[in-house]
Amino acid sequence: MARLLALIGSSLGSALGWWLGARVGLMTAFLLSSLGAGFGFYYGAKFAREMLP
Numbered sequence: 001m002a003r004l005l006a007l008i009g010s011s012l013g014s015a016l017g018w019w020l021g022a023r024v025g026l027m028t029a030f031l032l033s034s035l036g037a038g039f040g041f042y043y044g045a046k047f048a049r050e051m052l053p
Helices: 002-021 026-051
Strands: none
Touching: 002 026
């Protein structure tokens, strides 16, 4: 379950980063998508560790 939540967080963070960065340009979208994926993965896994038994 922890891996699933990390994957979901990563996907949502990546999509949000791409959406925000696409307003500026392609490279910005790629950079923010990568950063969003990392943050989403971290916080998704953290959420799973703290909330699941």
